[in-house]
Amino acid sequence: MKIAIVGTGYVGLVTGTCFAEMGTEVFCVDVNAEKITNLKQGIIPIYEPGLEEMVHRNQQAGRLHFTTDLTECLNEVEVLFSAVGTPPDEDGSADLKYVLEVARTVGRNMTKHLLVVTKSTVPVGTARKVREAIQEELDKRGLQIEFDVASNPEFLKEGAAIKDFMSPDRVVVGVESERAEELMTRLYRPFLLNNFRVIFMDVPSAEMTKYAANAMLATRISFMNDIANLCEIVGADVNMVRKGIGSDARIGNRFLYAGIGYGGSCFPKDIKALIKTAKSNGYCMRILEAVEEVNEEQKSILFRKLNDYFKGDLKGKRVAIWGLAFKPETDDMREAPSLVLIDKLLASGCEVYVYDPVSMEETRRRLGDTIHYAKDIYDAVVDADALLLVTEWKEFRMPSWSAVKKLMATPLILDGRNIYDVKELEENGFVYHCVGR
Numbered sequence: 001m002k003i004a005i006v007g008t009g010y011v012g013l014v015t016g017t018c019f020a021e022m023g024t025e026v027f028c029v030d031v032n033a034e035k036i037t038n039l040k041q042g043i044i045p046i047y048e049p050g051l052e053e054m055v056h057r058n059q060q061a062g063r064l065h066f067t068t069d070l071t072e073c074l075n076e077v078e079v080l081f082s083a084v085g086t087p088p089d090e091d092g093s094a095d096l097k098y099v100l101e102v103a104r105t106v107g108r109n110m111t112k113h114l115l116v117v118t119k120s121t122v123p124v125g126t127a128r129k130v131r132e133a134i135q136e137e138l139d140k141r142g143l144q145i146e147f148d149v150a151s152n153p154e155f156l157k158e159g160a161a162i163k164d165f166m167s168p169d170r171v172v173v174g175v176e177s178e179r180a181e182e183l184m185t186r187l188y189r190p191f192l193l194n195n196f197r198v199i200f201m202d203v204p205s206a207e208m209t210k211y212a213a214n215a216m217l218a219t220r221i222s223f224m225n226d227i228a229n230l231c232e233i234v235g236a237d238v239n240m241v242r243k244g245i246g247s248d249a250r251i252g253n254r255f256l257y258a259g260i261g262y263g264g265s266c267f268p269k270d271i272k273a274l275i276k277t278a279k280s281n282g283y284c285m286r287i288l289e290a291v292e293e294v295n296e297e298q299k300s301i302l303f304r305k306l307n308d309y310f311k312g313d314l315k316g317k318r319v320a321i322w323g324l325a326f327k328p329e330t331d332d333m334r335e336a337p338s339l340v341l342i343d344k345l346l347a348s349g350c351e352v353y354v355y356d357p358v359s360m361e362e363t364r365r366r367l368g369d370t371i372h373y374a375k376d377i378y379d380a381v382v383d384a385d386a387l388l389l390v391t392e393w394k395e396f397r398m399p400s401w402s403a404v405k406k407l408m409a410t411p412l413i414l415d416g417r418n419i420y421d422v423k424e425l426e427e428n429g430f431v432y433h434c435v436g437r
């Protein structure tokens with residue numbers, strides 16, 4: 001089977017590569033010529049464990065191709081996945097311009113049946129717009145060619161993208177015809193050996209499933225952050241509370257970690273878009289509005305703790321930050337809480353020294369020389385008045401505390417991810433504050 005994937009962002013590139021790995025011939029298409037030239041040479045635009053080797057392997061096997069011209073492969077493939085971006089426009093709605101542009105290109109160039117699958121996260125009703133856009137172009141050409149549209153939202157997590165794609169908890173597919181269901185079943189059959197389920201449903205439900213899943217996960221995080229803040233006030237320990245509630249099978253123990261708020265390319269954007277979709281349909285998502293509000297405030301929690309410790313006198317304080325990416329195993333800085341924190345520190349006159357295992361370059365691109373870039377974790381804390389732990393990378397978990405203590409000017413640690421042991425740090429002579437304990 002041959003398929004095309006339009007858009008070589010996170011989702012597109014991982015999807016294309018994983019389908020190729022399972023034996024499908026895949027054409028990955030992107031308008032960004034530089035990206036495609038690089039990919040052809042095996043240069044991967046993102047950091048994702050395992051991806052580079054998998055791309056090389058499938059390129060060499062002749063199953064994975066990269067091109068800037070969709071029309072080159074359009075009439076060779078049976079299925080086309082659209083995985084282009086849907087950035088939020090000014091009012092928070094998902095901007096569908098790229099999705100619809102792909103649809104129009106398809107309508108202008110197709111010569112035989114095609115199944116057009118939307119993989120990007122798009123509001124309910126987008127598949128209908130895609131169908132209309134393709135049909136409009138076919139009408140202009142005076143042609144009657146059958147085609148199908150489907151929705152196949154992607155649930156992969158950055159940093160675990162390959163594993164999530166190769167053995168997901170489930171695959172959700174919204175279809176409108178038996179032909180589309182048959183094609184999608186054929187495409188996903190090799191993955192069925194890994195024992196997962198493809199859940200077929202109508203298209204609007206599939207589109208909604210993606211938003212509802214992300215909204216539920218974001219709600220858990222804001223809920224736990226709210227509980228953590230109250231724990232601090234009443235003298236409870238959110239880690240114990242998490243264990244206590246997580247052992248109830250109805251709640252489950254994952255995704256209950258309090259911290260500095262969620263970031264990344266999905267949650268913030270999708271929550272905003274869902275609130276907006278509801279509003280434009282005359283409905284108010286009260287819970288999600290609160291989820292967002294709690295998250296915005298939580299991003300300032302380390303700053304507030306620092307400010308309280310120094311009683312509002314932060315001018316000239318030297319602050320070390322460990323971790324910049326919105327979570328470990330990625331260099332993604334989109335909506336990273338660290339950016340909000342750094343902004344506030346700079347506005348208060350602090351000198352900021354940062355270290356992250358992979359996001360330094362991306363951070364430098366965004367923040368330039370407004371901050372200092374350290375060589376390693378120890379270099380970052382030299383003469384520091386405080387160390388702020390922002391991203392829970394493995395290499396931050398067991399530093400030599402005696403070395404850190406010797407290097408710092410003030411032995412103050414503010415842990416935004418609750419990864420350290422209170423007793424151990426206090427025994428090492430640190431003042432240690434975390435979230436909800």
Ligand code: UDX
Nearest residue numbers: 154155156157158255256257259262263264266326327
């Ligand atoms: C998320 C969804 O998990 C995925 O299914 C969807 O396809 C895209 O969005 P991702 O953005 O890669 O994936 O990150 P995820 O691992 O879900 O983390 C999101 C944010 O929540 C991070 O900032 C993380 O630090 C935060 N988080 C996560 C918490 O604060 N506490 C938790 O318990 C879990």
